[in-house]
Amino acid sequence: MKTLFGLLLGLGLPAAATAAGYGYVEKPEPPPVEPDDTCVSVPSDAAVTAGVYPYYANTPEEMLPFRGVEPVYRYWTTRLPFLGPGRDYPPPTDLKSLKVGLLSPASYGPEGERGQRTRKGVLLAFEEANAARQAGELPFEIFEREDAPQWGSAANIAVEFKDHDVLAFLGTIDGDATHVALRVALKIETYMINTSDPDPTLTETQIPWLTRIWPDDRQQCFRLADLIVRKHGCTRIAIFRESSRPGRVGVMHFANYIRRLGHPPIQHLFFKPGDQNIGPQIAALQAAEPDAILFYGQPGDVGRFARQFRQAGIKAKFFGFDRLQEDAFRENAGDAAEGTIITYFWDPNRPDPKWVEFKEKYRKRWGETPDAYAAYGYDGAKLLIEAINHAGPNRFLIRDYLAGLDEWDGVTGHMVFDGRWDNIVPISIAELKGGQWHFQPAPPITKLDHQKLTQR
Amino acid sequence: MNTPKNRNRRPEWLAGIFLTVALAAPAALQAEPVVKDGDLPMPLIERFENFGAKDGIPTHKVHAVYKTRDGHLWIGTWDGLCVREADGKFKRYGPEDGLSHKMVLCITEDPTTGDLWVATMRGLNKFSGGKFTQYTQTNSGLPNNVVYGCDVLDDMVVVATAAGAGILNLKTGQWRIFDHTNSLMHEPWCYAVKGAKDLIYWGIWGAGVLEYDFKKNTWKEYRDPDRDFHYDLVPDDGLINDITSWLSWEDGILWQNTYFGFTRYDGKKFKTWVQDQSPLLSNFTQIVWPHRRVAWIGMDKGVSVTDGEVWVNYEVGTDGEGIRTIHRPGAQPEKTVMNTALANRFVLGIYVDDEEAWFATSDGLSRGVYANPNPYKRLPGIAAAP
Structure with missing residues (x-):
């Protein structure tokens, strides 16, 4: 019996049979923590x-x-890993650009103006990135779509993103649209960065293809x-x-x-x-x-x-x-x-150099002062650009980079991502x-x- | 439809030899032993046969697998619908053949007509007489073009879409649409559907499972009593979670997939399982195929097979080897290293009958070959298939 027991342990199998009968190792007691009431x-x-x-x-x-x-x-005390294949898929050979999807709310709807401000932040980031591309580097291309008021429109748009082989996509404000797009993101295995949906349930779907940088x-x-x-x-x-x-x-x-x-x-x-x-x-x-x-x-x-x-x-x-x-x-x-x-989220008048510089760039490009939607849109785009630059045109490696981030610094400030990939700053x-x-x-x-x- | 078939039955004396040899084998750890499955409520898989590009499958990712009553094997892939032909190669049908979108998510058969119903990322399709008929949200009453699940029940095709549930009456051609305005849905995000005699079950994203009695036009809701996604407070108190990723029903038992664990409901009691506290391989459960009251569960770490008490898990080892572990209540797990393994551990679709098991994975298709070629024949007490 001892031999069998040792053999099982060696194989990493649970050792102790519990009353339930399947024999799992009890988790160790966690260490005590000092109380804190802030x-x-x-x-x-x-x-x-x-x-x-x-x-x-x-x-x-x-x-x-x-x-x-x-x-x-x-x-969500730990993060769900993505265990599917794809990381070793060869890069596409016929790429003319690095396509990124942008899902915006309908411009005529209640979130339209906020969506336009997000869009301006996103566009600014990609304009900067394309201006900085070196010879031989593919340019970024934004594939834009606007959501429609009926439920489910965003799901169809996410499929369209796949049809056009986007590497990842950004969006959106509306929680309903983001939810249905996220479910499609899992099927099409294409990462989504959300920059402005406040719905607390969005990241609680356990889909490892989403990072939200907007504090919910x-x-x-x-x-x-x-x-x-x-x-x-x-x-x-x-x-x-x-x-x-x-x-x-x-x-x-x-x-x-x-x-x-x-x-x-x-x-x-x-x-x-x-x-x-x-x-x-x-x-x-x-x-x-x-x-x-x-x-x-x-x-x-x-x-x-x-x-x-x-x-x-x-x-x-x-x-x-x-x-x-x-x-x-x-x-x-x-x-x-x-x-x-x-x-x-923060004091828009703070003297933080990164924030001041962004405000100036945004004013120069769009003739207006950026708000949280514009700033998080910019940060979301910058983060995605960073991931693509790091991982190359492979959706799975882009996912790994983004889903592996614990902290990140943007113009909106320091971000801390939890087990749901949510910014809990x-x-x-x-x-x-x-x-x-x-x-x-x-x-x-x-x-x-x-x-x-x-x-x- | 889970109709079992008993074609090509092997002689019973062969099963007896298997059983005799199996009982003589050591129990805990063996390299490719003669398997012992005589006391198990489900067939054991002794080896996997894998299929991919060399067999004509057009892409890595296979979402769905389904064997029709005429014995044809159909698969839904990232890039088209395929059927396995007599030479073993897969023939592809894509948008150029009339399929509404290349990404196929679900396949089912009309048991009356033999028509195939194919759910895709852009529309529902009927494949009949070698031709596709498309149903989209602009040319029919389909609630939304992203169709995650479909099933055929009597004269109805029932669908689960990204923005509502739908019923197509095959006699009249009329559609009925259900969403948050005319059902118990909070949001119309439907991700699975299964016909169950006089009932239809829809798996709802955030609203658990809805039961629709189409004769009485009444709804019933099954929810996670915790009403919170961050924890499961009490086991077996209801659904494991309100976010249903898939479901199925067979012979009075409802099985629910979530990315938080797995649930069984027999009409009276719920039973829930989570990883680390049960033999369930992973909380991220993506598909279930029930057969003879046994659930074959596909997830991101392989396949778990259970009747609710006994479990058999199939994993893929770090060197690509297959790992089979049998969990019996009150006993140590029995782990076996297999020479063959699932094509990939990320399992998206399953089809099981009395003869074989098929697995659609993110990197190819697998056939599970049973150790006992006719496993149910010599197991008294197993309920007859419905």
Whole structure:
């Protein structure tokens, strides 16, 4: 028996039979971790830290679901490898350019203007890259397509990308479109860099063909929950959000986070894009007497509603997501916008040389100041260019390069990618005072455990 | 359709010899032993035969494999639909022959007419009488051109597309479309479909599995009770995850693939498996083909075969060798090194019947040759195929 036991061990087979009967080696107890109660802390639950990457997008422990209970299985504590073939496929011999797909939202739709700003950032990066190509190097070529409003359009576009042999593609803002394109990306084995979809569920599909560099709504949600409950001491919190899929998935984590902090939402009310008459919602809020209202929706809508709330005598403090930084919110809200606090990615006025240089280049090329969409579009394109330059025209090697990144520096700042290939860099905040946004520095970036990363 | 066929049955005395020799073999580790499968609820594969470019397969990647009732083997590849001809070579059909797109994702047969239904990345196709008829979202009621799955049930062709579920009534030619506006879907992202007598199961991306009773026009939802993708809180409490990558149904049992593990549902109880805590090779499960209440699961690390209790895994070793491991409850795993292996461990499609098993992989096609040429013949207690 000893011989057999040793033989099995030598083969790497599990040694101990458990009650379940299949005999698996028990995982060692993880080391204890010092507790830390800051908003962007590594969770102190020792089991949570057993993985290579921060768990649950680095959500603070007190906001984690079922904390204190060890689930039967945790995902994304390590990254899923891609185990298919392709890395040794010979490079195509007839290439005239290095094609890259760009999936943009419909220019006439609600995300159209943001998509155009993303596009400008992307185009600028590729123009720079092509200008820097040496003799004999193939130029980059962008294969552009705009999404259409009907569901599933992006899936057809992703197939079109394959038909045109793009090496990878960029896109997009709309969570629905990105989801369906991502599923196709798995089938066509073509990597996608997402630069602006805030949907927290996007990267939770376990498809190893996606990197998202845009910090998503989950990270904004725990920053907002921390801000509203712990920093401002609000206890009667209402959610007022767009009745749509982005609205639903955008605030779902916030609702859970404040509940776990002991203050579940006292109201969760909806509006439709473009609504003018929100009398019933105002009445409900007046009756509930919230001390904080979290908005989620298009900035123009939210601005209009904020003004109506103040006119109705609602005194709750206003909070919102990054989009409220756009001018439409202030324009429609007027004085009602004063004091609003939002999450944002960084201070757009910061003196960081990379950021300043990018702003200048962008202004020179497009005659306008870049925003987050333009900047993340630029960074996404730069990252993809870097991957193609490194890997050559092989989709699988491009995938390996991108999926293997743990950290990266762009004009938007330092990025840290977790087990889902999601940028989990901490979120900053801004407050509207005197008609101007005042940005605060983001909390310090949680460092990845490089010892664990090395040991992968 | 999982209709078993018993063509070319071998004499039963041959099976007896196999069993006798197998029982005499050492159990734990052997180099290419005589296999012991008499007590297993599934056939053991003793060797793999692999097919690729030399056999006329036009590309590395094979998405789907299907054997029709007339014995023809069809494969759906990255670059066309192929059929294996009498000389063993594969003949290709592509867009130039009328196929709506070269990337074929799923193949099924109408058991009544013998027509082949072919799902592609741009449209659904009927192959009948040597001709293709295309169904796209612009010339028919197909919900979306990206068709991940299709099946034939009675007079219906049912499809799962990137933007909705569809039913084509073959008698009337009318389509019914289901999405988030008229069903229980939160989002209309459908990735698998399977007919099940009076029911149709759709695998939904983010909404688990939907059961549609087409006679009563009612829906039922199966979800992961955790409602969170970062963990599985409790085993066997429902689907392992709400993101269904594939599903199938056979003889009252629903099997669900996800990239988070695997689920079995027998109408009363759920059973879930994840890697490292069960013999399931990987959480990244891409396909399941049930046959005689045994699931043949294709994933990124090979193939797991299970009836829910006993498991047999087929992996590809670092030197290309095959590795077969038998897991019996309460016993140490039995690992065998095989001289042949799957063409590739990344398994995308499976077809299994009483005679053989076929595997569509990312780098070619494999045939699994059973150790016992008629494995079900001498196993009393195994349910008859439906």
